[in-house]
Amino acid sequence: MLRALLFLLIAPLAFAAPRDPIVQSVAVLYNTVIPGSEGLAKTYAIARGIPEENLVGLKLPDKEEVTRSEYDTLIRKPLAAEFDRRQWWQRSTNDQGMLQMNRTRIQIIVCMRGIPSRVLETSPPPPAGAPPVPETQKWMENASACVDSELSLLGIEGYPTKGQMNNPYFKKDTAFSEAGLPIFLVGRIDGPSFPTCVRMIKDAVAAEKTGLWGMAVIDIANKGRNNAGLKMGDTWLEATATSFIEQGIPTLVDRFDPTLPTNYPLNDTALYFGWYDWNVSGPFKNPAFKFKRGAVAVHLHSFSAAQLRNVSKNWCAPLLDRGAAATLGNVYEPLLHLTHDFDTFTRRLLAGYTLVEAAYMSAPALSWHNVVLGDPLYRPFLHLDGSGEKEDADAEYRALRIAQMRWPRDPAEREKQLRLAAQRMKSGVMLEALGLSYAENIQSAQAAVHFQEAKTLYNSNVDKFRMDMLIAALDRKGSRKAAAVKTLRDAQLRYAHLPEITAAAEWLNIIDPPAPPPATPKK
Structure with a gap:
């Protein structure tokens, strides 16, 4: 048996991981109109030991996209009222005259499937005869956003919704519970179906006990070779590959353009990072393909999370359908420099931070288009030192790491x-x-x-x-x-x-x- 590999079965080395998340500081949102949403919220609360009184039901339409008005009247205001009623926070007026949270019991908000994911731009069209606005400027100044990214600023009233806000947690390297910031970390357990969401929860909890072990696949495709504006994406992926290799994780790096070919033969894939196809492609077109339990899989594309239901369209829904436990995405065009920085994300995960901490540490902007899907409390590399339950x-893979x-x-x-x-x-x-x-x-x-x-x-x-x-x-x-x-x-x-x-x-x-x-x- 493999366990006969005695020189690799010595005691794990010392490894200092960030502090455990405080489950009492997690609020779970669900849609009261959709029975499966409440059931999923309860499943998650039980799996993570979150108090039942931290569950919040909102009466919402059964759709992925809402207008800004619907977001304000159906989500933001009722949720803020719940925070007031439950005495979860204290707020006061800041120097700019905005109501701002200065103390809170809740630090992490988790949206269940059934909570809309997108806030649609509803501003009026430009007046007739107005000069055309450059495409980049249009995206920088629009008011569309991910619901979750807006909820990160729930404690602040009156901030401008046009464009994005700087994320004060970006590139930090300290537990969020110790950062003292007036924002929330917001994650989402959502996907093509409720069974998929339940599986994501179970896989994260199970993989966290053993640690996430397997192959890493980095599909760079050299998009920046002929387009200097895309060089940043290549750089992130190169750095991500280096991070995994430095940790002893076997890493397959593909640098050919285009991306990996259809049905490319993969096995034991625990980590995947790539770009830049509009819809799911390559190895993931193979019906037999499945990620390893607990896998983190991300494909960088402007509209990777434009929908979360169709398992053949875009990227987030297909990756979750193929067995990934966690992914990152964008609900609208985010512009490359305002997407998740893969290098920071993977380094923070490898350091032992939670999925939602790593995601927000790697996101430059709030009130923007980024979303993190999967159990926000999931720490895939909690046992990177070789500890944890053995399978x-x-x-x-443990032998390679040790x-x-x-x-x-x-x-x-x-x-x-x-x-x-x-x-x-x-x-x-x-x-x-x-x-x-x-x-x-x-x-x-x-x-x-x-x-x-x-x-x-x-x-x-x-x-x-x-x-x-x-x-x-x-x-x-x-x-x-x-x-x-x-x-x-x-x-x-x-x-x-x-x-x-x-x-x-x-x-x-x-x-x-x-x-x-x-x-x-x-x-």
Whole structure:
């Protein structure tokens, strides 16, 4: 058994995580018109030990989008009245003449499925003959927003709703309960169906007990290569990959444009970050694909959360439908520099912060378009030190992490120990991880050797085919077209029965496209 890997089963190293969230400081909102919404609120409260008196029901329309007037009259004002009635806060007038919260019992607000997610722009059109407004300026100045982002400012009356407000928690590195800020952190348990939402809660609670272990997949696609305005997104994804690699998390990084091909063969995917397709694509088109329990998966796109019900449209709903426990998104066009900063988000998660803390630490603006979906209290990396409940399915990934902690500055010894363990345990995972590390260090020959060895140890044809795709990727990157084509064509013959083989065909169409049909002679 994998647990025989004795050198990796030593006591965990010391690891200081941020303080536990205070469940008494969490308020849960649900829609009284939709029975499933209240049931979901109670399920979540029980799962996290949140007092029943912290649940708040609001009578709301059954729709995802509301007007600004509806938001004010149906959500903001009734909820503020509940805070007053329950004596959850104290507010006073600030120097600008606005009513502002200066003390509160509640710090985190959780919206259940049934609470609308979008506030629609309702400002009048410009007068006839007015000069055209640049598109970027339109988005910067509009009053559309995510309901959750507006609720973060619930304690402040009279702030301008046109455009965005600076987020005072952006890039902080301290628990929100200690930050002393006059805002709320607002998360959402929402998705394609109520069963999906219940599964998100259960998966977060279960994964938090063991820690989140598995593969990371970073799909960069080099959007900034030909567009300097998009360079920031590439930079975030590169930094995210580096963060995972530094922690000993095996990380597959794809830098080819476009994004990963349809049905790309993935397994044990616990972390996914990519961009920039309008609708779900790549590995997630495969009906057989499922994320690992507790997975955090995010695709950067302006309208990734424009709807949360259709599992084939945009990104947030499909990723949750495929088994992710948490994701980030945008309900309208946020502009790239005002989306979640992936680098900050992942670093804060890895440090042990909650999902909602990491999301708000990475969001530059409030009263804006950003949303975080999943159990806000979820801490996927609470056991990154190797502690937590042990499961056999996680053993290889735990071994990789602990090896990284034991020999952080001695890669030769780390590789030696992992290779010995891989052969003893017949672990393709460990050899694949070593191959990915070599690939990132631009050592393609060593990477290919490890992928070939991993292929001999994997039992699943899907995993074997992934090794072929990784070897072909090395040759593509090294401009060895003939070698890449041969590997992909051989794979097509060997794995013709696999749905995943579509990925090889898509790459072949890029690197070795068929000749155009002969021209029809003119009569």
